[in-house]
Amino acid sequence: MFDKISHVDDVDGLLKKKNFGVDDFSPVVSKRRQYFVLSRKRWIIGLSGSDAPKTSKMDAGMGLLLYFHKFSVSSGSSGLILRQLTSCLSKSLCSAQIPQPVLKKKDVGTVNMVGEFVDRRRVTVQGGKGGDGCVAFTKLWANEFAGPDGGDGGNGGHVMFKASFDVKSLALLTPTIKGHPGENGGGSNCHGKNGEHLVVDVPLGTMFKDDETGEVIADLMSPEASVFIAARGGSGGRGNKFFATPGNQSPEIAEFGAEGETIKYIVEMATIAQFGLVGYPNAGKSTLLRAITRARPKVASYPFTTLRPHVGMVFYDDLEQIAVADIPGVIEDAHRNRGLGIQFLRHIQRCVCLLYVIDLSTSNPTPFEILETLKEEIRHYDATMLNRPSMIVANKLDLPEAKANFQDFKSSVGDSMPIIPVSAKFGFNLKDLLIELRKIYDTKQAKEKTVAVEKYEPVRTQQQRKQWRRPPPSTQTQS
Ligand SMILES: Nc1nc2c(ncn2[C@@H]2O[C@H](COP(=O)(O)OP(=O)(O)OP(=O)(O)O)[C@@H](O)[C@H]2O)c(=O)[nH]1
Numbered sequence: 001m002f003d004k005i006s007h008v009d010d011v012d013g014l015l016k017k018k019n020f021g022v023d024d025f026s027p028v029v030s031k032r033r034q035y036f037v038l039s040r041k042r043w044i045i046g047l048s049g050s051d052a053p054k055t056s057k058m059d060a061g062m063g064l065l066l067y068f069h070k071f072s073v074s075s076g077s078s079g080l081i082l083r084q085l086t087s088c089l090s091k092s093l094c095s096a097q098i099p100q101p102v103l104k105k106k107d108v109g110t111v112n113m114v115g116e117f118v119d120r121r122r123v124t125v126q127g128g129k130g131g132d133g134c135v136a137f138t139k140l141w142a143n144e145f146a147g148p149d150g151g152d153g154g155n156g157g158h159v160m161f162k163a164s165f166d167v168k169s170l171a172l173l174t175p176t177i178k179g180h181p182g183e184n185g186g187g188s189n190c191h192g193k194n195g196e197h198l199v200v201d202v203p204l205g206t207m208f209k210d211d212e213t214g215e216v217i218a219d220l221m222s223p224e225a226s227v228f229i230a231a232r233g234g235s236g237g238r239g240n241k242f243f244a245t246p247g248n249q250s251p252e253i254a255e256f257g258a259e260g261e262t263i264k265y266i267v268e269m270a271t272i273a274q275f276g277l278v279g280y281p282n283a284g285k286s287t288l289l290r291a292i293t294r295a296r297p298k299v300a301s302y303p304f305t306t307l308r309p310h311v312g313m314v315f316y317d318d319l320e321q322i323a324v325a326d327i328p329g330v331i332e333d334a335h336r337n338r339g340l341g342i343q344f345l346r347h348i349q350r351c352v353c354l355l356y357v358i359d360l361s362t363s364n365p366t367p368f369e370i371l372e373t374l375k376e377e378i379r380h381y382d383a384t385m386l387n388r389p390s391m392i393v394a395n396k397l398d399l400p401e402a403k404a405n406f407q408d409f410k411s412s413v414g415d416s417m418p419i420i421p422v423s424a425k426f427g428f429n430l431k432d433l434l435i436e437l438r439k440i441y442d443t444k445q446a447k448e449k450t451v452a453v454e455k456y457e458p459v460r461t462q463q464q465r466k467q468w469r470r471p472p473p474s475t476q477t478q479s
């Protein structure tokens with residue numbers, strides 16, 4: 001069909017030399033390559049993927065543009081032709097194919113996060129000290145007894161903690177956090193400025209426990225109820241003007257500002273995710289999280305690869321998102337501090353559902369023994385977690401040993417828990433797993449909605465209000 005196919009290097013020169021006009025070009029779009037045909041000479045300027053600059057985010061039009069820019073064609077007739085070509089190409093592309101949605105996938109970062117991860121800290125929080133009151137007297141000409149005018153000190157600032165999506169660990173919390181002090185009062189009735197409240201950002205899901213009793217004092221679970229006043233500032237001292245009485249017109253006393261509250265807390269961060277992966281080391285938890293979400297926990301064939309929790313989001317096409325948390329491996333006697341201990345279970349304590357990731361290819365211990373051990377360790381941490389919905393993700397089904405063990409494992413588990421066999425590494429059956437997750441999530445959401453409706457109390461009618469104000473005599477005597 002064409003006389004010659006060539007990749008032209010000097011496009012600018014070619015266009016000038018041959019004196020081509022805009023009409024000489026007609027775009028041809030083939031399935032695999034985009035060409036421009038110089039119709040008079042039937043030459044093809046190569047605009048294929050291989051010739052175009054290697055830019056990952058490039059579409060066809062951009063590729064053309066960049067390609068010509070490479071040869072610095074930007075002005076004059078060639079510039080005009082270039083613009084024409086671009087619009088021709090985009091038009092022809094649109095007419096040739098059905099418009100497709102642009103499913104842009106963001107590049108996943110390859111850099112491993114190496115920052116320090118801290119999920120528990122003991123902090124002493126101290127409210128700001130109040131400013132001192134002032135002892136001062138008005139100085140007026142020829143008026144020796146003009147009276148006291150010492151101003152009050154400003155109040156010290158509170159220390160507050162605020163849950164924030166932007167903070168991911170407690171690494172930046174210092175052992176002592178002090179609020180801003182109030183300013184001292186001054187002469188001429190000048191009151192000191194109040195200290196500003198100090199707001200410290202902490203990750204969403206941070207708990208504040210009493211240092212001595214371990215009682216939970218605040219739980220910053222949701223961004224709506226997310227501010228906790230941890231220590232109040234001291235009030236400012238009053239100046240000597242305040243103490244003036246008819247009996248003592250020139251008091252020489254003022255108050256010191258009060259010290260702010262000093263309280264010790266244990267601050268614990270608990271990841272908020274709907275599903276938590278729990279399993280032995282090397283079971284494939286991180287591989288599974290990588291396969292179903294964009295999270296990038298490290299995967300390797302040695303135990304305890306994961307040292308901190310990772311959370312990934314599973315996206316559904318109705319725009320729903322479900323968070324899945326991967327935690328370090330749990331082993332037998334982890335509650336006796338073997339391995340990395342069981343403290344990491346805190347991160348899956350609030351999960352709607354636990355996913356036991358079991359490596360089916362092992363035979364010593366058997367997959368069923370592993371499951372029992374995991375349950376035992378969870379029982380040691382918080383027995384109520386075992387009452388939640390749970391599911392077994394039987395992993396590594398691509399291995400022959402796993403296939404052999406599967407039936408035995410299934411019969412041992414019976415109907416006590418649903419089992420989903422998968423291969424996280426090769427993506428086998430992951431779709432079924434995600435559909436199951438969604439079903440559990442939806443059931444939970446529906447339940448929560450029902451509870452919310454039951455809790456809702458309708459506005460009392462006038463009649464009910466009257467009854468409430470004047471309870472019947474029998475009720476009064478009982479109470
Ligand atoms: N054949 C096969 N190998 C898998 C599969 N899933 C994970 N692996 C391998 O198992 C090893 C451990 O995987 P990880 O995802 O790091 O396991 P983990 O449970 O996160 O381990 P820890 O972080 O140490 O608790 C890696 O070498 C993976 O390639 C699978 O489905 N099939």
Ligand SMILES: [Mg+2]
Nearest residue numbers: 285286305306
């Ligand atoms: Mg891991």
